[in-house]
Amino acid sequence: MSSIRFGCAVARLSCIGVLTACAAGCAAEGRTSATGPQAVHGDDLRLERVVMLMRHGVRPPTRAKVAPEALHDKSWPKWSVDFGELTAHGYDAVRLLGQWDRANWVARGLLPATGCPAEADVEVAASNKSRTQATARALVEGMAPGCALHVEFPATPDDDVEFHPLDAGAMPIDADEAMRAVAALAPAGGMQAEIATHAxxxxxxxxxxxxEGSRKSAACDVSALPAGLVRNEGDRPDVGDPFGLASTISQTFLLEYLEGMPMRDVAWGRLTRGQIEELLEFHSLKFYYEGRAPYVAARAASPLAARMLEAMEQGPRLTVLVGHDTNIADLGGLLDLHWQVPSYPRDDPPPGGALGFEVLADASGKRFVRAFYRSQTMDQVRELQPLSAANAPAYQYLPIPGCDNGCPLPEFEALLRSRLVRPLKSAGR
Known part of the structure; x- marks a missing residue:
């Protein structure tokens, strides 16, 4: 496990834009579920720990060829950084998010109002990918500028058994059983029926x-591509074409918009922001097939879920794990969690967004768990809008199916442990 240190220990940090009450900014876009801790115990709960899994910020496509050339009539716009790297705009957006996180956690007593948090009180880790490490650096810079905080990350892809457990060969998975589990999610008529639904x-x-027009033909019609789930030995199935390609293209249009490109360069000027949101349904559909089947989700999410549970039980006050949209989708599938960020489809993980858990204690010391989703909207990222109680990111509390009566921590532990799969190899932490 490698680590990098950011900043210096001498700078002082004052609270910026502290929220006077969490409800003013945290829950503006979503409310605690009827069976959540506050519904059972009121507001007399103390925030003890926060553990959250965050997606990296805005990046270009991960490869030069977004789609076969026959499918599009123009060249893709140029980006300022190499394929798959965090952009400067993406860095700035995450830094703004870190500033809001800081204010939120200060207002709720998790972090100190002045100075740097103790190194033992904050843990930040990222995947082996450089874009997640840069995202972690941006978050730390916003949340604790000038403070000496480590960011841990695996030294090699083979060591990345938590963020990429299937790629690293860290989890047992039967390709045929995974294929059956995913195929069971399809409607009657299979993937061809799914194509018709999304015509x-x-x-x-x-x-x-x-x-369209004179160029319209089967050669450039994405929906005309041969359809079907793709079996992968030692891995989960892919949703396959045309949905996999539609997901990639729609995500590329989103990233162009978030980067702040002129609208003439976003989808070549042919889409509005609302239409980009509409096409992002392909992105969430991909994750429905690839991450919502319980058999697959358990094998894809168990290593990170186990780490998060350990942090909830006995970790520092704040744990931030910076990974990928796939990680968030898998964790959502494992626990059957659902969210919707304004300007995004249901269950779509936006860049910089996080799926997390609050651990709260009542006056007797009994602890409870509350799941949340925190994310900027599209325009907050595109315009690099400063975040405050008056312009807060979405912070939505999520029901945890199977964990009632305020979701006591022991019940959450039992629920999650019942779904974990033992890995073939573990992280050397």
Missing amino acids: ERFALLNKALGC
Whole structure:
């Protein structure tokens, strides 16, 4: 496990834009579920720990070829950094989010109002990918500028058994059983029926790609690609075409928008922000098939989920794990959690967003768990809007199915442990 240290220990930090009450900013976009801790115990709860899994910030496509050239009539716009790297705009957006996180956790007594948090009180870790490490650095800079905080990350891809457990060969998975589990999610009629359900979205996607009018033909129609789930030995199935490609293209349009590119360069000027949101349904659909089947989710999410549970039980006051949208989707699938950030489809993990857990204690010391989703909206990222109680990111509390009566920590532990799968190899932490 490698680590990098940011800042110096001598700078002082004053609270910026402290929220006077969590409800003013934290729950503006979502309310505690009827069976959540506050519904059972009121507001007399003390925040003890926060553990959250965060997606990296804005990046370009991860490869030069976003889609086969026959599908689009124009070249993709240029980016300021190499494929898959965090952009400067993405860094700044995450830093703003870190400032809001700081204010939120200070207002709720998790972090000190002045100075740096004790090194033992904050743990930040990232995957082996450089974009997640840069995202962690941006968050730390916003949340604790000038403070000496480590960011841990695996030294090699083979060591990345928590964020990429299937790629690292760290989890047992039967390809045939995984295929059956994912195929069971499809409607009657299989993936062809799924294509028919999304016919209007495919038409909108084709329009953005220039596949209309005199150019319209099966050669450029994304929905005409051969359909079917793809079995992968030693791994989960892929949703396959046309949905995998539609997800990649729609995510690329989103990233162009979030980066602040002129609208003439976002989807070549052929889509509005609302239409980009509509096409992002392909992205959440990909994660529905690839991460919501219980058999698959348990094998993809167990290593990170186990680490998060350990942090909830006996970790520092704040634990932040910076990974990928796939990690968040898998964790959501494991616990059947659902969220919706304004300007995004249901269960879509936006760049910089986080799925997390609050551990709260009542006056007797009994502890409870509350799940949340925290994320900026599209325009908050695109415009690099300063965040405050008056312009807060979405902070939505999520029901935890199977954990009632305020979700006591022991019940949450039992629920999660019942779904974990033992890894073939573990992280050397």
